[in-house]
Amino acid sequence: MTERQERTAPDAVMTRIGQVVMLHHAGDREEARHRFLDLWAEIGEDGDPLHRCTLAHYMADTQDEPADELAWDLRALTAAEELTDDRLAEHEGALAVRALYPSLHLNLAADYVKLGRPDPARSHLRRARSAADALAEDSHGDGVRAAISRLELRLGEGDTGWGPPGGRRA
Numbered sequence: 001m002t003e004r005q006e007r008t009a010p011d012a013v014m015t016r017i018g019q020v021v022m023l024h025h026a027g028d029r030e031e032a033r034h035r036f037l038d039l040w041a042e043i044g045e046d047g048d049p050l051h052r053c054t055l056a057h058y059m060a061d062t063q064d065e066p067a068d069e070l071a072w073d074l075r076a077l078t079a080a081e082e083l084t085d086d087r088l089a090e091h092e093g094a095l096a097v098r099a100l101y102p103s104l105h106l107n108l109a110a111d112y113v114k115l116g117r118p119d120p121a122r123s124h125l126r127r128a129r130s131a132a133d134a135l136a137e138d139s140h141g142d143g144v145r146a147a148i149s150r151l152e153l154r155l156g157e158g159d160t161g162w163g164p165p166g167g168r169r170a
Helices: 002-007 012-025 029-043 049-060 066-082 085-089 101-114 118-134 139-154
Strands: none
Touching (some): 029 049, 066 101, 101 118
16 A cells, blocks of 8 residues: 555655646646746656656647747657556556557647648548557547647548547647
8 A cells, every 4th residue: 555655655756747737728838838848857857757748748739839839749759668567657647658649649740730741640630640559538538639630631631430520649
């Protein structure tokens, strides 16, 4: 029991990232961006991959310029590639590493669409689609699958058969 409690002990950095996410969702995008940058400076380029992946994933959503959003989404993917399931298991409620990839690749595909680069967009969209089997059958998984379907239709990739659009970008 003690070992399990230690493995899922609250992670102060993840808590702080979550607080900034709430600030962003409440509408204070600029302040969220500044706080994320402060946290990024604290974590560093070589910090814990879980912290870097999570922060970069959310930091991308606070960017005004598509190229900046792409840069942060690429940082998130790079950090995810360094993650292990054991590291994720230390964080309460964490997913398996492979469950991160559909959302990460979907975001990169959307970034490339915004930048008018359909070839890399399609490549990441295919990666999102092939990784989608790792998603749970829950609202998050449904939302990611729906967003993949919408982007596929937008890029002329065909109907996916995953049900009606209505999810949101991960």
